[in-house]
Amino acid sequence: MSKLKLATVWLDGCSGCHMSFLDMDERLLKRISRERRPHAGGRRGEQRRRSAQDSDRAAADNHLVSLGDCAVTANVPGMRNSFGVKAVYDRAYRENVTFDPGIPNQVVPALLPYSRPVHEIVTVDVFVPGCPPSADTIFYVLTELLEGRQPDVSLKTRFGS
Amino acid sequence: VGEAVKQGKTIIIDPVTRIEGHSKITLHLDEDGAVEEARFHVTQFRGFEKFCEGRPFYEMPSLMARICGICPVSHLIASAKACDALLAVTIPPTAEKLRRIFGLAQVVQSHA
Numbered sequence: 305m306s307k308l309k310l311a312t313v314w315l316d317g318c319s320g321c322h323m324s325f326l327d328m329d330e331r332l333l334k335r336i337s338r339e340r341r342p343h344a345g346g347r348r349g350e351q352r353r354r355s356a357q358d359s360d361r362a363a364a365d366n367h368l369v370s371l372g373d374c375a376v377t378a379n380v381p382g383m384r385n386s387f388g389v390k391a392v393y394d395r396a397y398r399e400n401v402t403f404d405p406g407i408p409n410q411v412v413p414a415l416l417p418y419s420r421p422v423h424e425i426v427t428v429d430v431f432v433p434g435c436p437p438s439a440d441t442i443f444y445v446l447t448e449l450l451e452g453r454q455p456d457v458s459l460k461t462r463f464g465s
Numbered sequence: 466v467g468e469a470v471k472q473g474k475t476i477i478i479d480p481v482t483r484i485e486g487h488s489k490i491t492l493h494l495d496e497d498g499a500v501e502e503a504r505f506h507v508t509q510f511r512g513f514e515k516f517c518e519g520r521p522f523y524e525m526p527s528l529m530a531r532i533c534g535i536c537p538v539s540h541l542i543a544s545a546k547a548c549d550a551l552l553a554v555t556i557p558p559t560a561e562k563l564r565r566i567f568g569l570a571q572v573v574q575s576h577a
Contacts, residue, residue, distance in 0.1 A: 316511060319485050320534025380531045384512035392512030400514055411491065411506045419511075436534065 307337040308450055312371075316381040316419060320436040321372035327439035335446055367429040367449050370422045371442070373463055376433045381419035389415045430454070434461040481505075485533040522548050538571035 314322065326332075373379040384392045393415070398405045422428055432445055432455075441461045448455035474496075479489035487509040493502040513532060517525065529544035530537035542564050549556060556564075 314487070316509060318531045318534040318537075320531070320537065323534045380528070381511050383516040387512070387515050392510075392515040395515040395518075396510070396512065408506070411489065411504075412508045412510075415510060435531070 308335055308446060309337050310446075315375065315422070317372060317374045318380070321374075321434075324434075324436040324439050325371075325442055328443050329439075331439075331443055335443075335450065368422075368426065369430045369432060369445060369449075370428040371432050372437060373433050373435040375422045376431050377463070378419045378421045379435065382421075385418045389417060430457075432457055432461060433463045434465045435463070437461045437465070485535050522551055535575065536571060538567055542568060 312322065312325065370376050374381055378385070393407045397407045423431075430445060430449070432441060434441060437457075438461065441457060444460060445455040445457065474494040476492040476494065477489060478492075481488045481490055486507065489506045489508060491504045491506065492500050493504070495501040513529075517528065520528070525548060526541045526544040529540040532540045545564070
């Protein structure tokens, strides 16, 4: 069986999905390549060109997985949307602060007007809801992708699980 | 610790590892190279302080657990204690012990 090259990015989550990811423990090592730092930006680009010469068809496909409720629906980060950026900034950085209140405007990135699910920004191939999805669910998804199948997670996880 | 880059009189540590969330540290040096100012920048901000307003108090423990996926139990128990205070109740000794076990279980899981 060929091995996966995996890249993960945390975005605006709590890391709980990454804890589930790591809870795959040694199962993960059997499924992934040890090559360091796969190029996350190469989803449709460099990795595909490189792997197109690979005889293993599964390896020729790159997949973007939207992992966890925050990625799938915006979930917790999206809860600020109904208040607006100014109100959430003011509450945290002005009203609740006794020393030198003020909204940070250096070094840290500004909030976008709304927190959005991943698929509104880029095309997603597989959605895996859950808060967080279990290690078993993530392992199932990776195994299915490696076998060239589209994972069906409908019976394995759910929103808020 | 992450990637430390010295840029003139500022040392930037980005990202800071071993924490939940995203952050960077900037160390501002004086002319002798001594640290004049150290700043901790929180680059992830979700707005819990605001979006909890108006929600049922009994949602808070499970919602606060989502502050951090590495130490959700700490946040859940802290929130549960706040809810106890809201209701002006004292939990029974068994519940107190359960919370302690719950907290210790998190420590075990983190270091397993």
